[in-house]
Amino acid sequence: MNPYSEEMNAIREGVQALCAEFGNQYWREIDEAKAFPEKFVNAFTDAGWLAAMIPEEYGGSGLGLAEASVILEEVNRCGGNSGTVHGQMYNMFTLLRHGSEEQKQQYLPKIAAGKLRLQSMAVTEPSAGTDTTKIKTTAVRKGDKYVINGQKVWISRVQHSDLMILLARTTPLNEVKRKADGMSIFIVDIAEAQKNGLTVQPISNMVNHETNELFFDNLEIPAENLIGEEGKGFRYILDGLNAERALIAAECIGDGRWFVEKAASYANERVVFDRPIGKNQGVQFPIAEAHIEIEAADLMRWRACDEYDNGKNAGASANMAKYLAAKASWEAANACLQTHGGFGFACEYDVERKFRETRLYQVAPISTNLILSYVAEHLLGLPRSF
Incomplete structure (x- = not known):
């Protein structure tokens, strides 16, 4: 699997093009109104992105978890919130892997065509x-x-x-x-x-x-x-939950890259004491550290996706990817907010909105503590703690 293949780059460019139609002002207004981004979700569906993982025989694109992760990553990296659409991606696994042929025929073509949502x-x-x-x-x-x-x-x-x-x-x-x-x-x-x-x-x-x-x-x-x-059912649903964790990791990586790019841009432009604040190592280092940790989390994301798409047990990798990416995105959020100073709290800069959004993933869809318990027990052979 090549994360930077022509196919992957085409997916990134396609999602970026769609997201360009829904800029920061759109997401800011949706957030202020506590509304659901119906226009974005409809456009996303019509473009076929939510049908990416549905097999071609049911009207989808037949792509894997790796490609799906890129789709969601790019939504967040462009400043959007893929939490409004990601459910259909990972919920699909339960139906795809364990549903009867009759159930697949009944639901999947309609989901692929955008006539039904499984969110x-x-x-x-x-x-x-x-x-x-x-x-x-x-x-x-x-x-x-x-x-x-x-x-x-x-x-x-x-x-x-x-x-x-x-x-x-x-x-x-x-x-x-x-x-x-x-x-x-x-x-x-x-x-x-x-x-x-x-x-x-x-x-x-x-x-x-x-x-x-x-x-x-x-x-x-x-x-x-x-x-x-x-x-x-519990065994079946774990398939969807492991996919969910890998996809959430990708979303966090998208968030992290948004924060790092936003912070670096502002640090280059903001002048205090007659010099860009980006010249100060106290500003540089947290941004650089955030970038390094996002890149490291990205590697675990690809490992989890590769295992999943090749039919291997991806439980450990998916959990670790989610842990690393959620932690890295939260630290990037803090670095970005600190870089912006008071302006980081101003809604017009979008930092505070994304700051709140990425904080969720320390808690959900599984808390960081539960992941640590999983690793301790299943990978390190330590006694079960609960």
Whole structure:
């Protein structure tokens, strides 16, 4: 895999061209209004970028995780927020790898054509957090339907998605041998669900990121909406979560490069005491350090993508890529804000907006502490800490 091949460069140039139509002023106004960037998402969809990973036989481009990561990286590097579209990229893996042929035929061509959006994945719950095996949402088989009851939290883009991947317990925790067993995944028609048992409650937050709390009250969904085998949903969903971590790493790398370029440009232009502030090593060094760390995180991103696209277990690399990139982008954000001084807090410079956006990835979609625990246990052989 060559990150700088003609194909990769063509992808970068294509995304950059589209993003040029949605400049800083557009994203600033969207952020101020706490609105969803519908025009951008529609243009992004119409250009085929969200269908990049769908196989050609279903109407997509048949590209891999590496190419998808470049697409999302460039959105952030251009000053946008790919958090508004990334869900469809990684949610796709669950359906692609574990869905039946009938499910793929039913949904993928419409998703590729932009007629359906698969932007939401409902996993997290208030009382379980990152301990997914403790989820309490249940799915009980009754004839040709499953009845869903429970609650989810921090579920993104529900109000701007047609379909949702849902994880629920089909066998009680006290009846399974392994706590990861007994969970199943379903594909849910959101509009139909809201008519008969799904309530969506928006959560206001510090980032303009559309996220929600969901309540399921005897929601009935067709049994045919079960993806794969009943009880194996946790294993299935890990495929999507590992892809998610690699893609989030790419987004953070895009953010980091935006911060570094923004800081270097301002340091060259801003004159204090009759000299550009970029002449001062106290200004230079944090920017240079941020650049180095972004480049190092990028290498782990490519390793994770290469493993994933070649059918290898990418869990460790994806986790480490996400950790390194999120840390590097946050440090780049701090360097950029410090370089701008007071102007870094002014909305018109966009630094404070991107500063808030990239801070999210220290916490989600998996916290840095959980990644450290994973590495300690699975790579270093240390005792499990929880």
